[in-house]
Amino acid sequence: MQDHASANASGVTRRSVLKAAAGAAASGGLWPGIVSAQGTSLETKAAKLGFIALTDAAPLFVADEKGFFKKHGMTEVEVLKQSSWGTTRDNLVLGSKSGGIDGAHILTPMPYLISTGATTANNVQVPMNILARLNLGGQCISVGNEYKDMKVGLDTKDFGKALLAKRVKTGKSVNAAMTFPGGTHDMWIRYWMAAGGVDPNKDITTIVVPPAQMVANMKVGSMDTFCVCEPWNRQLINQKIGYTALTTSELWMNHPEKAFAMRADYVQANPNATKALLKAVMEAQMWCEDPANRAEVAEICSRRRWINAPVEDVIDRVKGDFDYGTGRIEANSKFQMRFWKDNASYPYQSHDLWFLTENIRWGYLPPNLDTKALIAKVNREDIWRQAAKELGVAAKDIPASTSRGVEKFFDGKVFDPANPKKYLDSLSIKYLKSA
Numbered sequence: 111m112q113d114h115a116s117a118n119a120s121g122v123t124r125r126s127v128l129k130a131a132a133g134a135a136a137s138g139g140l141w142p143g144i145v146s147a148q149g150t151s152l153e154t155k156a157a158k159l160g161f162i163a164l165t166d167a168a169p170l171f172v173a174d175e176k177g178f179f180k181k182h183g184m185t186e187v188e189v190l191k192q193s194s195w196g197t198t199r200d201n202l203v204l205g206s207k208s209g210g211i212d213g214a215h216i217l218t219p220m221p222y223l224i225s226t227g228a229t230t231a232n233n234v235q236v237p238m239n240i241l242a243r244l245n246l247g248g249q250c251i252s253v254g255n256e257y258k259d260m261k262v263g264l265d266t267k268d269f270g271k272a273l274l275a276k277r278v279k280t281g282k283s284v285n286a287a288m289t290f291p292g293g294t295h296d297m298w299i300r301y302w303m304a305a306g307g308v309d310p311n312k313d314i315t316t317i318v319v320p321p322a323q324m325v326a327n328m329k330v331g332s333m334d335t336f337c338v339c340e341p342w343n344r345q346l347i348n349q350k351i352g353y354t355a356l357t358t359s360e361l362w363m364n365h366p367e368k369a370f371a372m373r374a375d376y377v378q379a380n381p382n383a384t385k386a387l388l389k390a391v392m393e394a395q396m397w398c399e400d401p402a403n404r405a406e407v408a409e410i411c412s413r414r415r416w417i418n419a420p421v422e423d424v425i426d427r428v429k430g431d432f433d434y435g436t437g438r439i440e441a442n443s444k445f446q447m448r449f450w451k452d453n454a455s456y457p458y459q460s461h462d463l464w465f466l467t468e469n470i471r472w473g474y475l476p477p478n479l480d481t482k483a484l485i486a487k488v489n490r491e492d493i494w495r496q497a498a499k500e501l502g503v504a505a506k507d508i509p510a511s512t513s514r515g516v517e518k519f520f521d522g523k524v525f526d527p528a529n530p531k532k533y534l535d536s537l538s539i540k541y542l543k544s545a
Contacts, residue, residue, distance in 0.1 A: 153380040156186035157372075157387055158206040160198045160214035162289075163191060163322050163417040164339040165428055166245040166368045167215040168407050169394040169449060171416045176397065178390035184383065191415075194320035195290035199224060203236050205373055213372035213387070215244060217293035219465040221371040221488055228475055229292060237374035239490045240462070241388045244368040244395070246454045247359035248427075248447025249295065250343035251302060253335045254328055254352045261436045262335075262355040264520055266306030273314055273334060283315040287324060287336035292474040294367055295337040297465065298358045300472060302337075304539040305521040311472075311541055328352055339367075340447075341411075341423040346435075348423055353435030359445040362519050364452050366461040377490065388497045392455055399450035404429045453509050457491050460513035460527035467530045473541040481530070 161167040170189050173179050179187040192198040195217060202224060204210025221238035223229040230236065253262045253269070262269045273284040286303065288295040300310045310316055314334075319327050324342045327333055329351050337358070346352045359365060370391050377384045398407050408425035411417050417424065426433065430446030433439050448454040462485050469475040491512055498508050517525040525533045534540070 150382060152183050152383045152386060154186075154383045155184055156188075157184060157213060157376070157383065158188045158190060158211040159387075160190050160192045160201055160211040160216075161416075162195065162198065162215065162320075163419075164215075164368075165341060165408075165411050165417070165424060166248055166339050166447060167416070168398050168411055168428075169244055169370070169391050170215050171410050171413075172397055172407065173390045173394035175410055176394065178393045178397075179387070181393075182386040182390045184386050184390060187387070195220065195293060196318075199229060199290075200231075202238070202373060203230055203234065205375070212376045213241075213370070216369050216371050217290055217295070218243070218366055218369045218462070219292050219294065219297070219469055220290065221369065222462070222466060222484065223292050223469070223474070225374075225488055226475065226479075226484070228469075229290075238371050238488055239374045239377045239493075240369045240371045240457050240488055241377075241384070241490055242370040242391060242395075242455050242494055243366050243457045243461070244370050244391075244449070244455075246364040246367060246448040246452060247357065247445060248367060249298060249337060249339050249358040251299060251335060251337045251355045251358065252324075252328070252343045252346050252352050253355045254331075254333075255350070256334070258353060258436070264302075264356055264360060266303050266308050269335075270303070270306055270308035270313060273308070276334075285315050285317045285333040286310065287317050287319040287327065287333040287338075289321055289338060290318060292469050292472070294465075295339075296472075297468045298361060299335070299337040301468070301519070302356070302361060304537070305519075305523075307539075309539050325349060325351065340427045341417060341419050344427055345419065345423040347433065348420075354432070355434075357432065357443070357445040360520060362517065363445075364448060364454075366458065366465075367447075369457065374487075377493075385493060385497050385500070388493060389501055392450075392494075392497060392501060392503075395449040395455050399448065399454070401429075453507070453514075456494060456509050457489055458509070458512060458514045459485050459489050459491065460515070460517075462489050463527050463530060464517065464525055467525070467534055470542065471534060471537060471540045473543050476543045 161170050174189045198214050201210035206212045221240050224236050225238045227233035227235040277284050286299050288299050303310045321338045324336050324338050325345050343354050408428040412419055412421040412424045430442045432443050466481045470477050513527045
């Protein structure tokens, strides 16, 4: 379950060439510069894009199924399933020229972790560009039926006591599963636990489990709680194994989640093709957002080539209806996933800064990291703005600022992008690396 190179056979056979591939990617300069206008013709019609079997990859599924890629001239796009976020990372490091991929549906912090080498083999740095956010919210934290009488929710104080009691009684670790170290699900479950005084480094053990394996692992007792996107939380309920404690937008309303990101060398070599891909994804996001299309979005997601799950595990939460499995039922929930509404697609730099700050909090990145310079290199909101204008997006729907402003969390904490240190200082549980 751990995200190591030796964890699966595919990782082992690839790692021998990852460093060489990454070196080749960086040979033209570690950080490709801003792309200048080169006419409007497409430099290529091809791209290999990875995805994980989750409903927030729906814009990529829809762009393929509904012909949005082809509409924008990208007739040779392959949308390829990845078995885990570790595999996504490895294939991005490889690049399509070495048998990997050019871009992906990805956890928002991962392009930063890959670009800095914080999460790659031998710490090789592979420059990445975030082109859009794919969605807001839509993740959940689930708990096993062992704790059903507790009806665990936002407050983890009693749940934490129960986990400690179990650890003392059994002499074994109690596990909270997420999908990638430093990724969004890791951040959500750590924030949730820590807000209730549960130290995710000392009181529990966080483990890495690929999304599609969450339910099976909960069934055999490998973990007590997990955080992941759909349909796996709903499937857990349908299989009567556990229940939903909360949706992650209850932690932070309309939080950023997945991103659409490409290798920076692809973006630099193919500026027009990159924009065409982005416009296709943005149009697909608009299509997914429409309530009239949500049932079809669920049906598309359920197909074998995409998520390969029963449509009944997918449809309710794609439509915004939540049965938590505890008697709590919310129809058309305000916490539902957003694909386009509320500026869901725009990649706010302030949101990237929060993720970097949280990765510093938990020791994945160093406190002296130049976050401003790094965000300027990775976040390509400038391309998003160009694409939006060319698509005819109304000026009122294009954010005026790269910051969404001050963000407030369920526990009263406040993140001001103008002063991330103040936020970090306000957190009682943290593990900062020595600078």
